[in-house]
Amino acid sequence: MIHVSADQNLYKIKELIPPQTELSLYDPSQGIPDLSQADAMLLRTVTHLTEESFPNPPATLKFIGTGSSGTDHLDNEHLEGKGITLASSNGCNARAVAEYVMTALLLWKEKKQPKESFGKIGVIGVGKAGSAVVDLLSNFDIDCVLYDPPRQQRDPDFTPASLQEVLDCDILTFHAPLSKKGPHATYHWLDEEKLAGKSFKLIINAARGGVIDELALMKYYVEGKIGDYILDVWEREPDFNTEVAKHAFIATPHIAGYSEQAKVNATKMICDQLAAFFELGSGSADYEIPERIEDLAHIQYDLTKLITRLNPILGYDKALRDLSDRPDKGVLFRNLRNEWPLRYEYASLKIRKELLREFKEIHMLGVQPI
Numbered sequence: 127m128i129h130v131s132a133d134q135n136l137y138k139i140k141e142l143i144p145p146q147t148e149l150s151l152y153d154p155s156q157g158i159p160d161l162s163q164a165d166a167m168l169l170r171t172v173t174h175l176t177e178e179s180f181p182n183p184p185a186t187l188k189f190i191g192t193g194s195s196g197t198d199h200l201d202n203e204h205l206e207g208k209g210i211t212l213a214s215s216n217g218c219n220a221r222a223v224a225e226y227v228m229t230a231l232l233l234w235k236e237k238k239q240p241k242e243s244f245g246k247i248g249v250i251g252v253g254k255a256g257s258a259v260v261d262l263l264s265n266f267d268i269d270c271v272l273y274d275p276p277r278q279q280r281d282p283d284f285t286p287a288s289l290q291e292v293l294d295c296d297i298l299t300f301h302a303p304l305s306k307k308g309p310h311a312t313y314h315w316l317d318e319e320k321l322a323g324k325s326f327k328l329i330i331n332a333a334r335g336g337v338i339d340e341l342a343l344m345k346y347y348v349e350g351k352i353g354d355y356i357l358d359v360w361e362r363e364p365d366f367n368t369e370v371a372k373h374a375f376i377a378t379p380h381i382a383g384y385s386e387q388a389k390v391n392a393t394k395m396i397c398d399q400l401a402a403f404f405e406l407g408s409g410s411a412d413y414e415i416p417e418r419i420e421d422l423a424h425i426q427y428d429l430t431k432l433i434t435r436l437n438p439i440l441g442y443d444k445a446l447r448d449l450s451d452r453p454d455k456g457v458l459f460r461n462l463r464n465e466w467p468l469r470y471e472y473a474s475l476k477i478r479k480e481l482l483r484e485f486k487e488i489h490m491l492g493v494q495p496i
């Protein structure tokens with residue numbers, strides 16, 4: 127029997143864990159659990175395993191899987207040096223993140239420039255999430271400028287724009303991993319130096335806090351040199367800077383990738399890799415996401431109201447702002463992420479066809495007719 131210690135908030139872990147395992151759940155707010163009996167650990171981004179926090183992994187621990195696309199909470203070199211195999215759920219939430227970005231863009235345009243086009247959008251980081259963003263933007267005929275130097279090195283078919291071209295865009299959206307070392311370090315990639323002399327209409331960060339220098343971002347906004355910014359991620363999560371949040375057009379608690387579909391994908395992907403690593407024969411257990419139909423017949427809608435019914439982005443925004451004066455806002459930020467029901471991706475939602483005819487944007491987001 128393989129002993130697996132897993133974060134209690136890994137979505138549907140009890141349903142998806144391969145049957146040939148013994149599962150124990152831990153509460154990540156209590157720190158790194160006792161792993162002395164564990165062969166494998168399944169975690170989320172809230173548990174940071176570094177040389178300082180986790181200097182001596184038990185010898186029995188052979189596999190660590192993170193149910194996330196990002197892996198900046200894991201010190202690969204240290205953990206692999208201890209003989210541990212690492213796995214992630216890279217791409218699990220690409221569609222969810224793309225839908226967050228497009229939703230935020232539509233809400234912003236409705237309020238700030240309903241009659242104008244978006245202009246050029248620079249996508250920084252064109253991995254799984256960035257590519258899904260580009261796909262969805264192309265449904266809306268939006269002109270994208272792609273920037274990803276590490277991808278350029280490993281993918282001969284990828285032709286990126288120059289730094290200058292991307293910095294000349296009207297809007298930037300970030301999908302690069304956070305890294306502090308190496309030739310492609312992204313820490314504070316957008317800083318005062320790159321912001322100087324530019325006049326972006328909007329900047330969106332749904333990647334990792336720290337990829338943008340958020341204090342520089344706020345300063346440029348307050349000075350009127352940036353039109354708006356939208357942040358889903360923060361430099362000191364689970365804490366967040368109240369002033370930075372106050373000035374944001376939309377501020378959410380790191381939930382861009384929080385859809386039912388993405389979270390099931392994440393848990394499935396690491397369970398499958400765990401099963402393959404320990405040669406368990408079969409992968410994750412079966413789990414079907416039920417269909418969801420939204421009955422939206424009796425209200426007068428505009429686009430913002432309709433989006434608000436289908437996607438909780440503005441609800442999260444309000445809930446985050448309500449935490450601003452609370453001394454325990456970090457704990458409450460974490461609770462918001464753990465306790466709110468997951469949204470359904472648009473492509474898994476159905477609404478009346480009359481509404482889709484009236485609001486073509488909702489159809490372009492992927493919602494299907496009943």
Ligand SMILES: O=C(O)[C@H](O)[C@H](O)COP(=O)(O)O
Nearest residue numbers: 170171172193194195196383
């Ligand atoms: O890296 C990812 O997949 C996303 O940032 C995701 O939202 C992280 O989710 P968490 O592990 O914090 O629940």
